[in-house]
Amino acid sequence: MATPHIACEPGDIAPLVIMPGDPRRAERIAKTRMADxxxxxxxxxxxxxxxxxxxVPMTVMASGMGVPSLSIxxxxxxSQYGVRRICRVGTCGGISxxxxxxxxxxxxxxxxxxxxxxxxxxxxxxxxxASYDMLRGAVEFARAEDRTVHVGAVYTSDFFYSARTDIIxxxxxxxxxxxxxxxxxxxxxxxxxxxxxxxxxxxxxHLKDGSADLTADERETxxxxxxxVAIAALKG
Ligand code: ADE
Numbered sequence: 001m002a003t004p005h006i007a008c009e010p011g012d013i014a015p016l017v018i019m020p021g022d023p024r025r026a027e028r029i030a031k032t033r034m035a036d037x038x039x040x041x042x043x044x045x046x047x048x049x050x051x052x053x054x055x056v057p058m059t060v061m062a063s064g065m066g067v068p069s070l071s072i073x074x075x076x077x078x079s080q081y082g083v084r085r086i087c088r089v090g091t092c093g094g095i096s097x098x099x100x101x102x103x104x105x106x107x108x109x110x111x112x113x114x115x116x117x118x119x120x121x122x123x124x125x126x127x128x129x130a131s132y133d134m135l136r137g138a139v140e141f142a143r144a145e146d147r148t149v150h151v152g153a154v155y156t157s158d159f160f161y162s163a164r165t166d167i168i169x170x171x172x173x174x175x176x177x178x179x180x181x182x183x184x185x186x187x188x189x190x191x192x193x194x195x196x197x198x199x200x201x202x203x204x205x206h207l208k209d210g211s212a213d214l215t216a217d218e219r220e221t222x223x224x225x226x227x228x229v230a231i232a233a234l235k236g
Contacts, residue, residue, distance in 0.1 A: 001080070002041075003076040003080050003081075004072075004076070005043050005044065005046070005072050005073060005076055006041045006043060006048060006061075006073070006076050006077070006080075006081065007041045007042070007043050008040040008041040008048065010080065010081050010082055012040040012041070012048075012050055013040065013048065013050060013059045013077065013081040013082070013083060014050055014057040014058045014059040014083075015057070015082060015083055015084040015085065016056065016057070016058045016059070016083075016084065016085050016087075016234040016235070017058065017059045017060070017061060017077055017083050017085065017086045017087070017234075018053075018058060018059070018060040018061075018087055018089060018227070018230060018231070018234065019060075019061060019062065019063050019070075019073070019074075019086050019087065019088045019089065019186075020060070020062055020063070020088075020089050020090060021062060021063050021064065021065055021088075021090045021091075021182065022062055023045055023046055023047060023062040023064075025062065025223070026046075026047060026048075026049065026060045026061055026062040027047060027049065028220075029049075029060045029227065030049030030051065030060050033053060033227065033231075034049065034051035034052060034053055034058065034060065035051055035052050035053075036051045036052055037049050037050065037051030038050060038051065040059070041061075046061065046062050046064060046073065047061070047062070048060070048061040049061070053231055054231070054235075056234075056235055058231075058234065059083075061073060061077070063088065063182055063186075065160075065181060065182075066158065066181050066182065066185075067112075067114045067116055067156065067158060067181065067182060067184065067185030068185075070088075070182045070185045070186055070189075071116070071185045071188070071189055074086055074185070074186055074189035074190070074197070075189050075192070075193070078189060078190065078192075078193035078195045079193055083195065084195055084196060085131065085134060085195070085196045085197070085198075085233075085234050086186060086190065086195075086196075086197050087134065087197070087198050087199070087200060087230040087231075087233050087234050088182055088183060088186050088197070088198070088199040088200070088201075088230075089199075089200050089201075089223070089226050089227055089230040090180060090182065090199065090200075090201055090202075091180065091201060091202050091203070091204035091205075091219065091223075092105060092154060092177075092178035092179055092180035092201040092202075092203060092204065093178055093179045093180070093203070093204070093205045093206065093207050094177070094178050094203045094205070094206035094207060094208070094209075095155065095168060095171055095172050095176050095177060095178050095179055095207055096152075096172055096175065096176065096177045096178070097172075097208065098150065098177065099150050099177050099178060099203050099206075100203065100206065100212070101203050101204065101205060101206050101209070101212040101213065101214060102202070102203060102214070102218075102222055103148065103149075103150060103202075103203045104142075104147070104148070104149045104150070104200060104201070104202055104203075104225060104226050104229060105149070105150045105151075105152070105154060105177050105178050105200075105201045105202075105203065106130070106135060106138045106139060106142075106149050106150070106151045106198065106199075106200055106201075106229065106233075107130060107152075107153070107154040107177075107183045107198070107199040107200075107201060108129065108130050108135055108151050108152055108153060109127065109128060109129045109130065109152075109153040109154075109187075110128045110129075110153065110154050110155070110156045110183040110184035110187055110199070111128075111153055111154070111155045111156070111171065111174075111176060111184070112128065112155070112156040112157070112158075112184035112185075113156075113157055113158055113159075114156060114157075114158050114184055114185065116128070116184055116185050116188040117184065117188065120188075120192065126188070126191070128156075128183075128184045128187035128188055128191070129187060130187065130197065130198045130199070131190065131196035131197055131198055133196065133236060134196055134197070134198035134233040134234070134236060135151070135198055135233070136236060137232050137233045137234075137235060137236015138198060138200060138229050138230070138232055138233035138236065139151060140232075140236065141228070141229060141232030141233070141236070142229055142232075145228075147225065147229070149200075149229060150177055152175060152176070152177045153174075153175065153176050153177065154176065154177055154178045154179065154180055154183055154199070154201065155171050155176050155178070155179045155180075156179075156180060156181060156182060156183050156184035156185065157179055157180075157181055158181070160181065165207075168207055178201060178203060179207070180199070180201055182199070183199035183201075186199060187199075198230070198233045200226045200229045200230040200233065201226065202219075202222050202223055202225070202226045204219060
């Protein structure tokens with residue numbers, strides 16, 4: 001049984017899924033961090049790889065960019081492939097002065113300008129929040145390893161290039177840590193399917209300090225730290 005965007009049998013996908021945005025990063029995670037790995041689906045350049053991480057079965061599959069793309073894969077994974085937990089591992093732009101480029105943010109909640117927060121229940125803006133158990137797993141791992149992670153709300157925007165930069169100071173005043181483009185969609189899909197999700201984000205650029213942006217090489221190295229936090233959250 002295949003779905004429109006995933007071409008394999010339900011048993012080919014593990015209940016725990018690591019979800020970067022970039023398909024090449026998914027392949028890299030599969031080839032460097034998984035054992036007994038096999039390519040189980042490859043539709044529209046979004047490959048799914050299944051294997052084990054430290055002996056635990058996991059699948060790694062990219063989301064593509066933005067809420068609509070992520071929602072397609074997350075919905076099919078949760079509803080047709082028996083996936084229980086998805087951990088997004090990606091990047092964000094810093095909003096708060098409490099975070100710096102290279103820091104890791106664990107997104108406890110996601111504000112958004114996407115319609116995902118308002119379409120399901122008329123008149124209600126839904127709270128888009130992380131799984132408590134995954135959040136706890138991520139934070140306990142980080143503390144045990146003496147790694148700093150920031151825990152708080154992020155802003156999921158439908159626009160990478162937006163003319164509405166004027167709203168960022170208001171989000172900053174409300175304690176919003178960073179901006180990215182997928183977490184709210186992931187949390188909405190998890191809620192719709194009564195499943196679990198978390199986003200672990202490396203700060204790759206800062207809206208208050210453009211000079212600190214990461215190089216492509218740094219992105220890859222720093223990404224490894226966030227990946228370990230994500231793996232702990234999936235197991236946790
Ligand atoms: N992902 C990484 N940096 C970002 C930014 N500045 N805005 C939106 N998404 C991002």
